[in-house]
Amino acid sequence: MAHSSSSKKSTPRVLAVIPARHASTRFPGKALAPIAGRPMIQHVVERVRGAQLVSEVVVATDDAGIKQAVEAFGGEAVMTRTDHHSGTDRVAEVAFHREAEIYVNVQGDEPLIDPGTIDAVVEAVLEDDSVQIAGPCVAIQHANDIMDPNITKVVRDFDGNALYFSRAPIPWVRDRDGSVVVRHWKHIGLYAFRREALLEFPTLPPGDLERAEQLEQLRWLENGYRIRIVETEYDAIGVDVPADVERVEKLIRAGSA
Numbered sequence: 535m536a537h538s539s540s541s542k543k544s545t546p547r548v549l550a551v552i553p554a555r556h557a558s559t560r561f562p563g564k565a566l567a568p569i570a571g572r573p574m575i576q577h578v579v580e581r582v583r584g585a586q587l588v589s590e591v592v593v594a595t596d597d598a599g600i601k602q603a604v605e606a607f608g609g610e611a612v613m614t615r616t617d618h619h620s621g622t623d624r625v626a627e628v629a630f631h632r633e634a635e636i637y638v639n640v641q642g643d644e645p646l647i648d649p650g651t652i653d654a655v656v657e658a659v660l661e662d663d664s665v666q667i668a669g670p671c672v673a674i675q676h677a678n679d680i681m682d683p684n685i686t687k688v689v690r691d692f693d694g695n696a697l698y699f700s701r702a703p704i705p706w707v708r709d710r711d712g713s714v715v716v717r718h719w720k721h722i723g724l725y726a727f728r729r730e731a732l733l734e735f736p737t738l739p740p741g742d743l744e745r746a747e748q749l750e751q752l753r754w755l756e757n758g759y760r761i762r763i764v765e766t767e768y769d770a771i772g773v774d775v776p777a778d779v780e781r782v783e784k785l786i787r788a789g790s791a
Contacts, residue, residue, distance in 0.1 A: 548656055548726075549634035550588045552578055553614075553621035554642035556597035560775050565600050565642050569779055570786050572607070575600065577645035579609045584649035587656040588638065594624045620750045622725070622735050629732045636660070637732050639725045641772065645782055647724070648768035655726045658764045666731040667754060668762040669696075671719040672769045680718045686749060688721040688763055696721075696761040699749050721751075721763070722770045731759065 554565040554575055561567070565575045575593060582591045593604045593611040596618075604611035612631075618624045625639045636659055638652060651670050658668035671688050679685050683701040691697050698704060699721055707716055727735075741756035754761055773779060 545589075546635040546660060547633070548587050548589050548636045548638065549628075549632060550582045550585070550591045550638040550640055550652070551625040551628050552582065552591070552593045552640045552642045553618075553624040554593050554595045554597075554600050556595075556600060561773070564773055565595070565597075566603055567773065567776070567779055569645055569773075570783050573603050574645050574773060574779075575604060575642055576607045576609070578640065578642055578647060579604065579607075581645070581647045581649055582638075582640050582652060585638075585652035585656070586649070587653045587660075589634070592628065592632075593642070594628045596624075622732075622750060625727075626732050626735050629727075629729055634729065637727050637729065639727070641723050641770075643773045644724075644770055645773065646771050646785065648766070651722070651724065651766045651768040654764050654766055655724060658762045659726045659728060662762070664760075665762045666728050666759060668726045668764060669751070670722045670724055670764050670766040670768065672722060672766055674718040674720050679720065686721040686723075688719050690719070690763050694762055694764070696751075696755065696763050698755070699747070699751050701747055701749070719763075719765075720769070722766070722768065724770075725751075725761075 556563055558564050566573045569577055579591055594614045595601055595611055596614055596616040601611040614624050614627045625637055629637050636656055655668045655670055659665050674680055680703045686699055687704050688699050689697045689704050705716055707714055738753050738757045740753050743756055744752040
């Protein structure tokens with residue numbers, strides 16, 4: 535008996551929450567869009583289940599149809615309020631009712647999410663007690679992406695904590711003829727949180743930077759939190775518009791996903 539309680543203690547409970555709304559400006563109902571014969575949300579759930587450090591996976595939705603679809607393939611879904619402003623608020627609602635040590639917020643529109651990247655982000659929180667929030671980044675390979683406002687860039691301090699996130703090209707290389715060689719990093723919208731930090735999020739006031747850039751992670755920085763950023767190889771391929779479905783299906787067929 536004593537043995538089982540100590541083993542429980544050594545394995546932290548990690549709950550992965552996938553927020554999935556039915557309403558989407560550019561692609562309504564995309565969570566249920568069929569990809570290679572299965573709804574997109576099923577692909578996401580199955581990928582997240584492949585992460586070794588995740589204890590449990592739940593879909594947080596405001597739509598009964600999504601809940602039914604998730605339960606139909608053997609997943610778990612919970613209904614959440616319809617008035618949340620962000621996915622993080624929706625995950626925080628789940629955290630309020632369900633206790634875990636770490637919560638992972640996984641985007642519901644990334645059917646190719648890499649389980650290893652989820653583990654790396656969870657590991658960053660587990661191995662350092664001072665880390666409240668962690669997320670991944672990947673090196674930008676194409677010059678066009680640096681200038682693309684739809685791709686969020688991140689810069690970090692020497693300890694790997696985010697200094698700033700921006701849609702602008704940061705850092706800006708002023709002296710093009712100089713010997714400065716700089717890498718630009720794309721931030722991927724996947725987060726691991728400790729419970730206290732996540733529950734505090736809905737109470738934090740949004741600031742001018744978040745409003746200007748329209749990036750909710752800036753709320754953490756403006757309110758004095760640090761976000762540990764982990765380098766990964768995984769480059770997110772999200773489904774934002776119907777045309778993205780075909781792109782993802784091609785990758786699945788080619789076996790490169």
